[in-house]
Amino acid sequence: xxxxxxxxxxxxxxxxxxxxxxxxxxxxxxxxxxxxxxxxxxxxxxxxxxxxxxxxxxxxxxxxxxxxxxxxxxxxxxxxxxxxxxxxxxxxxxxxxxxxxxxxxxxxxxxxxxxxxxxxxxxxxxxxxxxxxxxxxxxxxxxxxxxxxxxxxxxxxxxxxxxxxxxxxxxxxxxxxxxxxxxxxxxxxxxxxxxxxxxxxxxxxxxxxxxxxxxxxxxxxxxxxxxxxxxxxxxxxxxxxxxxxxxxxxxxxxxxxxxxxxxxxxxxxxxxxxxxxxxxxxxxxxxxxxxxxxxxxxxxxxxxxxxxxxxxxxxxxxxxxxxxxxxxxxxxxxxxxxxxxxxxxxxxxxxxxxxxxxxxxxxxxxxxxxxxxxxxxxxxxxxxxxxxxxxx
Amino acid sequence: xxxxxxxxxxxxxxxxxxxxxxxxxxxxxxxxxxxxxxxxxxxxxxxxxxxxxxxxxxxxxxxxxxxxxxxxxxxxxxxxxxxxxxxxxxxxxxxxxxxxxxxxxxxxxxxxxxxxxxxxxxxxxxxxxxxxxxxxxxxxxxxxxxxxxxxxxxxxxxxxxxxxxxxxxxxxxxxxxxxxxxxxxxxxxxxxxxxxxxxxxxxxxxxxxxxxxxxxxxxxxxxxxxxxxxxxxxxxxxxxxxxxxxxxxxxxxxxxxxxxxxxxxxxxxxxxxxxxxxxxxxxxxxxxxxxxxxxxxxxxxxxxxxxxxxxxxxxxxxxxxxxxxxxxxxxxxxxxxxxxxxxxxxxxxxxxxxxxxxxxxxxxxxxxxxxxxxxxxxxxxxxxxxxxxxxxxxxxxxxxxxxxxxxxxxxxxxxxxxxxxxxxxxxxxxxxxxxxxxxxxxxxxxxxxxxxxxxxxxxxxxxxxxxxxxxxxxxxxxxxxxxxxx
Numbered sequence: 001x002x003x004x005x006x007x008x009x010x011x012x013x014x015x016x017x018x019x020x021x022x023x024x025x026x027x028x029x030x031x032x033x034x035x036x037x038x039x040x041x042x043x044x045x046x047x048x049x050x051x052x053x054x055x056x057x058x059x060x061x062x063x064x065x066x067x068x069x070x071x072x073x074x075x076x077x078x079x080x081x082x083x084x085x086x087x088x089x090x091x092x093x094x095x096x097x098x099x100x101x102x103x104x105x106x107x108x109x110x111x112x113x114x115x116x117x118x119x120x121x122x123x124x125x126x127x128x129x130x131x132x133x134x135x136x137x138x139x140x141x142x143x144x145x146x147x148x149x150x151x152x153x154x155x156x157x158x159x160x161x162x163x164x165x166x167x168x169x170x171x172x173x174x175x176x177x178x179x180x181x182x183x184x185x186x187x188x189x190x191x192x193x194x195x196x197x198x199x200x201x202x203x204x205x206x207x208x209x210x211x212x213x214x215x216x217x218x219x220x221x222x223x224x225x226x227x228x229x230x231x232x233x234x235x236x237x238x239x240x241x242x243x244x245x246x247x248x249x250x251x252x253x254x255x256x257x258x259x260x261x262x263x264x265x266x267x268x269x270x271x272x273x274x275x276x277x278x279x280x281x282x283x284x285x286x287x288x289x290x291x292x293x294x295x296x297x298x299x300x301x302x303x304x305x306x307x308x309x310x311x312x313x314x315x316x317x318x319x320x321x322x323x324x325x326x327x328x329x330x331x332x333x334x335x336x337x338x339x340x341x342x343x344x345x346x347x348x349x350x351x352x353x354x355x356x357x358x359x360x361x362x363x364x365x366x367x368x369x370x371x372x373x374x375x376x377x378x379x380x381x382x383x384x385x386x387x388x389x390x391x392x
Numbered sequence: 393x394x395x396x397x398x399x400x401x402x403x404x405x406x407x408x409x410x411x412x413x414x415x416x417x418x419x420x421x422x423x424x425x426x427x428x429x430x431x432x433x434x435x436x437x438x439x440x441x442x443x444x445x446x447x448x449x450x451x452x453x454x455x456x457x458x459x460x461x462x463x464x465x466x467x468x469x470x471x472x473x474x475x476x477x478x479x480x481x482x483x484x485x486x487x488x489x490x491x492x493x494x495x496x497x498x499x500x501x502x503x504x505x506x507x508x509x510x511x512x513x514x515x516x517x518x519x520x521x522x523x524x525x526x527x528x529x530x531x532x533x534x535x536x537x538x539x540x541x542x543x544x545x546x547x548x549x550x551x552x553x554x555x556x557x558x559x560x561x562x563x564x565x566x567x568x569x570x571x572x573x574x575x576x577x578x579x580x581x582x583x584x585x586x587x588x589x590x591x592x593x594x595x596x597x598x599x600x601x602x603x604x605x606x607x608x609x610x611x612x613x614x615x616x617x618x619x620x621x622x623x624x625x626x627x628x629x630x631x632x633x634x635x636x637x638x639x640x641x642x643x644x645x646x647x648x649x650x651x652x653x654x655x656x657x658x659x660x661x662x663x664x665x666x667x668x669x670x671x672x673x674x675x676x677x678x679x680x681x682x683x684x685x686x687x688x689x690x691x692x693x694x695x696x697x698x699x700x701x702x703x704x705x706x707x708x709x710x711x712x713x714x715x716x717x718x719x720x721x722x723x724x725x726x727x728x729x730x731x732x733x734x735x736x737x738x739x740x741x742x743x744x745x746x747x748x749x750x751x752x753x754x755x756x757x758x759x760x761x762x763x764x765x766x767x768x769x770x771x772x773x774x775x776x777x778x779x780x781x782x783x784x785x786x787x788x789x790x791x792x793x794x795x796x797x798x799x800x801x802x803x804x805x806x807x808x809x810x811x812x813x814x815x816x817x818x819x820x821x822x823x824x825x826x827x828x829x830x831x832x833x834x835x836x837x838x839x840x841x842x843x844x845x846x847x848x849x850x851x852x853x854x855x856x857x858x859x860x861x862x863x864x865x866x867x868x869x870x871x872x873x874x875x876x877x878x
Contacts (some may be wrong), residue, residue: 150814305864
């Protein structure tokens with residue numbers, strides 16, 4: 001009997017298993033499909049501090065950025081995964097936006113975020129192909145990019161104490177006198193000392209098995225992928241050939257969209273190049289349930305914003321598009337920690353678009369709570385019962 | 393966006409037998425019809441026409457039923473034929489009906505064609521199974537070899553081996569031989585006479601099979617069953633292949649290998665319907681007789697989406713005769729639906745001479761019933777074919793760790809195995825971990841192989857962007873509001 005069953009083999013579940021096993025616990029990870037088959041495999045692999053207002057989520061993000069660097073260097077021997085600390089460049093469309101962005105950067109600095117003011121004239125030094133006319137920006141060196149699918153797979157394989165069971169759908173929780181004592185699956189029961197709900201956008205369904213409510217809802221995002229480009233792309237306005245996109249680049253409008261409660265479509269393209277040579281353009285935000293129907297207007301909007309940032313992209317072809325569902329809570333914070341309503345049940349889900357970035361710190365905190373150790377960050381803002389009384 | 397926009401009663405995507413038949417019926421009934429095709433000429437893969445520049449004295453020599461093709465081509469009756477148009481997306485149009493987004497010509501000029509009704513007649517492409525050496529120059533799909541021959545009068549090579557499974561290998565081999573190639577052998581991985589009992593129930597098909605058999609014999613082409621090309625070899629280009637005797641599951645017998653010299657290998661393991669547009673539109677997709685994906689249609693070729701029809705290989709691979717017949721039925725249904733009368737009564741859409749229905753047919757309704765009955769027979773035969781020539785799992789034993797599975801992203805079999813060991817339990821997670829199918833062709837070539845390596849039946853495609861499209865063209869579709877411009 002394992003000490004812990006983790007439900008969900010996405011990035012967050014993988015990190016929970018990794019850190020719990022590092023603390024000496026035996027872990028079984030179950031997933032109804034495969035490793036990284038849900039939202040983990042439908043995103044961009046963002047590890048961002050730049051897009052977060054000062055507060056509990058930013059505290060998580062700053063620590064998690066550091067943990068990602070540690071994990072990537074540790075995994076290098078086992079074959080590793082892509083982790084590029086390339087930094088993020090946020091550009092402002094007007095002086096007014098620049099003032100707001102600069103002020104935000106100042107406040108973020110107090111939370112441990114490294115920021116660098118970039119004047120209009122310096123923008124081309126960061127991004128030679130950037131469109132002219134931006135009022136300036138802020139560079140965030142901590143922002144990074146990971147390939148989360150391989151990362152999740154490697155973390156799950158890191159410790160022999162972790163067993164992985166794919167194709168194993170959880171159909172209920174084992175309960176004894178009000179306490180969760182394992183999971184029920186299509187392939188039989190798995191008793192365990194504790195159960196971690198890392199069900200992502202389906203985390204509410206796992207909670208419902210224990211008779212508790214988690215207000216997690218899907219927020220759809222589309223991502224466009226271009227054809228692979230040569231490392232040095234054409235002549236840039238700023239001089240000789242240079243990579244078309246060097247960092248994660250987005251406009252300051254993104255920050256307001258992330259925190260938005262709007263049901264309608266919002267897009268503010270984050271543009272970046274991947275190691276495979278493609279350019280990723282993501283991502284839209286829509287509350288449309290689990291609808292996978294292609295929306296050409298959304299793709300068109302993303303394309304336009306990307307071309308507005310990098311005019312040279314106009315002649316680059318999109319070859320793919322995909323969509324995924326971010327698990328979001330009404331207050332845009334994740335759910336992390338023991339559920340006081342059901343002993344034995346822990347939650348690690350609801351990270352919205354920040355699940356990849358926040359996975360390591362979520363795994364670390366979960367492991368601390370499982371072993372009764374003192375967590376590095378106060379988990380109170382993320383407690384699972386905080387929604388009582390709020391409309392789900 | 394250029395001003396290609398026009399509104400039609402029917403937009404047909406695909407100018408093969410199905411698309412041409414449907415467009416002709418609808419146009420002759422007075423509907424405004426547009427036919428789009430990515431090729432430079434109408435006819436599709438089956439009636440692949442020669443470029444005009446060839447001035448071939450006998451253009452019909454390579455084609456079965458050339459007169460049928462001429463009749464279909466000349467029966468379009470005022471339909472707008474938009475060639476060299478690659479469709480990258482289709483969806484509901486803002487003002488009702490459907491918008492078909494396409495890229496025209498070499499310069500990929502973006503445009504949109506809208507229509508009240510839409511027929512998907514996009515055909516099928518060769519099903520590819522990887523094996524060691526399949527990426528060598530000189531190795532091509534059976535369909536590719538046939539296309540080269542029909543479209544450009546190129547004798548694909550001096551010495552050719554034809555291999556794979558299914559009845560399509562026979563016309564490929566005979567037409568190559570007739571065009572002067574030395575066909576060193578036809579190697580059928582399944583049984584040589586898998587279909588013989590069934591074929592005898594279809595006199596036309598039996599005669600066709602006999603004709604191929606006679607053609608092979610005349611050119612002294614050996615035709616062997618239970619044999620598979622398990623490796624292709626050559627230094628920079630193909631020089632020879634290894635042919636193995638395989639058991640019923642396609643696993644090679646020990647020691648039953650022979651080496652056959654050739655400079656072209658035409659290999660075909662059947663066909664996969666092109667379902668990108670059907671999937672984008674949300675049409676229900678079910679399984680064909682062999683478990684592969686195919687659009688679900690009712691007996692009038694209507695899909696699950698009102699206003700969208702499908703005909704030909706997209707509803708299940710069945711060959712040109714069935715495709716043309718389905719196009720005819722779909723065209724009649726479109727006309728009836730446009731006029732608001734019950735489908736099958738076929739308002740004014742009389743079958744042309746040569747479709748098997750003479751002047752003795754009294755009523756349109758009886759024509760409809762006859763067409764449906766004929767479709768049932770042909771579909772039954774097509775299903776029997778699919779079941780008779782299945783792909784067997786033993787092909788995976790031909791793979792080596794360094795055999796490329798995905799050519800676009802250069803993913804060898806070893807990486808696919810590694811992904812499986814890391815917990816990639818399905819095709820999608822194999823793609824996410826090892827990248828097969830993420831490149832230029834979006835898994836059209838390797839998708840089926842990856843699905844089979846994951847132990848799945850190949851499912852419907854998920855390609856929101858069916859053809860590469862410039863971001864600038866996509867961006868131009870975004871309606872700029874005054875707010876955005878400020």
